[in-house]
Amino acid sequence: MRFWRRRPLMCRELVEVITDYLEGTMPARERARFEAHLAGCDACTAYVEQMRTTIRLTGRLDERDLDADTRTALMHAFHGWAGSG
Amino acid sequence: MADPPTTAALSGLSPDERRLVEALRNRDEDAFAELIDRYHESLVRLAMMYVASRAVAEDVAQEAWVGVLRGIDGFQGRSSLRTWIYRILVNTAKTRGVREARSVPFASLGGDGEPAVDPDRFLPVDDRDRPGGWLSPPTDWDGVPEARLLGAETMAVIEAAIEALPSRQAQVIRLRDVEGFSSAEVRQLLDLGEANQRVLLHRARAKVRQALEDYLGEEAA
Numbered sequence: 001m002r003f004w005r006r007r008p009l010m011c012r013e014l015v016e017v018i019t020d021y022l023e024g025t026m027p028a029r030e031r032a033r034f035e036a037h038l039a040g041c042d043a044c045t046a047y048v049e050q051m052r053t054t055i056r057l058t059g060r061l062d063e064r065d066l067d068a069d070t071r072t073a074l075m076h077a078f079h080g081w082a083g084s085g
Numbered sequence: 086m087a088d089p090p091t092t093a094a095l096s097g098l099s100p101d102e103r104r105l106v107e108a109l110r111n112r113d114e115d116a117f118a119e120l121i122d123r124y125h126e127s128l129v130r131l132a133m134m135y136v137a138s139r140a141v142a143e144d145v146a147q148e149a150w151v152g153v154l155r156g157i158d159g160f161q162g163r164s165s166l167r168t169w170i171y172r173i174l175v176n177t178a179k180t181r182g183v184r185e186a187r188s189v190p191f192a193s194l195g196g197d198g199e200p201a202v203d204p205d206r207f208l209p210v211d212d213r214d215r216p217g218g219w220l221s222p223p224t225d226w227d228g229v230p231e232a233r234l235l236g237a238e239t240m241a242v243i244e245a246a247i248e249a250l251p252s253r254q255a256q257v258i259r260l261r262d263v264e265g266f267s268s269a270e271v272r273q274l275l276d277l278g279e280a281n282q283r284v285l286l287h288r289a290r291a292k293v294r295q296a297l298e299d300y301l302g303e304e305a306a
Contacts, residue, residue: 010217012207016200019287023268025279043222047202050223054294057234058243058262063126070143074121074150075114081154082112 009037014044018051095162102166109157121150124167127264128174134252134259135178145181149174168270171260175274201291229301239300246296250289257282258289 006029009017014037020026021034038045095103108116125146132142132149152173160169206221226234233239247255247263253275260271272282 010207010210011215011219012202012204012210012217015202015291016287018201019283019290023283023286025283043219046225047223050226050298051290051294053226053234054290054297055262057239057297058247058258058290058293059265060235061240061243061263063130066122066125070125070147071118071121074125074147075118077147077151078114078117078154081151082114 006033009033011037011041011044014038014041015047018048021048022051022055098162098166103162106157106160106162106166109154117154120153120170124170125150127259128171131171131174131256131259132178134256135175136181141181142178145178146174148181149177152177164270164273168266168274171264171266171274199288201287202295223298224302226301233301239297242296242300243293246293247289250292254285254289254292257285258293261286262290 014034017026017030017034021031026034038048095106098106105116105120109120128146128149129139129142132145133139136142136145149170153170156169156173160166164172206219208215208218208220210217212218247258250258256275257271257277260266260274261268266274268279268282268286271277271286272279275282277285
């Protein structure tokens, strides 16, 4: 029997520690508390899923292609360097 | 010209990066073209967090490439080639002038003045039934088609949300989530402590998520 238990995490607290959880920097005991909350809370489960989706989509941002003028300028710099060696 | 260090010094690099470094040391034009295709635009974007305009950021990125070429023979391979290139960019950008207007003083980062979610969406912490519980819970995005999630409009929403961030937050989310650097690499590139880096990332992600929720809202409901 345990004499002391940490009180459960509140939803409004969970949204503030989610980054520690997702970045894997949360101590094991806190992690267990976080996951115990998720197990009983559909709203926070949806929040965590939204955050995972946000991270995944952010990773899909397209870069613009290099424009021709920039490429020319950079290759010119390259040839200046390669030729001077 | 000094002899390049032996390839043994590059044993920590991925085969792909080692190939690029060796080719560049041999003055191989294709290797340089490959690198600028991969990284130039992203370097410009990062530079924009430090300087006043796209034009200056372009300049800074071009100057950084010159630094890469000058340094490649002496590159030790202690970090990845990519991290090294970004490091040169950051240093070049800083030299050109940090744009203070967009940055948040670090003293204000530890406070709780900037919650991840609007506090009005939660019950009070002394609520009898569900203290601090959701009043206006987030919806499930499972119903949103993948094509919509990855569509140009959604991407524009994310881009706009990142552009609206204070510059330190924008730098961190770009490097960590857009470019996929590890958090250790991000800390090294931006000279940040672990706690600060995480706070900045937390704030940035929270705002991008909120922008997506606002945008996808009707659809998901």
